[in-house]
Amino acid sequence: MDVLFLIIVLSFLPISELRGGIPYAIYHGTPWFVAYPLCAALNALVAPVCWLFLGTAHKLLLKWEWYNRFFKRFIEKARAKLAGGVEKWGWFGVSLFVAVPLPMTGAWTGTLGAWVLGLSKWKTMLAVIVGVLIAGAIVTSVVVFGVEALRFFLKE
Secondary structure, three states: OOOHHHHHHHOOOOOOOOHHHHHHHHHHHOOOOHHHHHHHHHHOHHHHHHHHHHOOHHHHHHOOHHHHHHHHHHHHHHHHHHHHHHHHHHHHHHHHHHOOOOOOOOOHHHHHHHHHOOOOOOHHHHHHHHHHHHHHHHHHHHHHHHHHHHHHHHOO
C-alpha cells in the first residue's frame, strides 16, 4: 500500500490521529518538517468533517437502534472527559484536551465533546486546530528526539 495513503488514513482515523500518522511518516523516510504540517493539516480536517457528519448523517443514523446505543455510550464518555475542562478553561480547555496526544483525546473526541456541550462550531474548529498544532509538535518532538537518542545510545 502507498505510504502517502497510509499517512493520510492514520492521520485522519480516530484511533491513531497524529500519534499514528507522524511516527509512520517519519519511519518511512518523510522528513519531520514535511510530516508535521502534512499530518497536522489532515488531522485538523477532522473538525469540519466531524461537524458536517453530526449535522447530517448522524441524524439519519440515529434511527438505527445499534447506532443509537453506540453513540449514546460514546457521547457519555466524551462528555465526562471534556465537560470539566471546558467549564473551567473554556475554549482553551478544548485546545488542551486535543493537544494531549493520548488515547481517547484528540480532534475527533474534542470536536464531538464540544458539539455535545453545545459549543460554537467556529470556535470549536479554531480550538481543535490549535490543539492539533500543539499535539503535532509534541508527537514530532518525541519521535525525532527519540530516534536521535536511540542512534546516540546504540552507537556506543
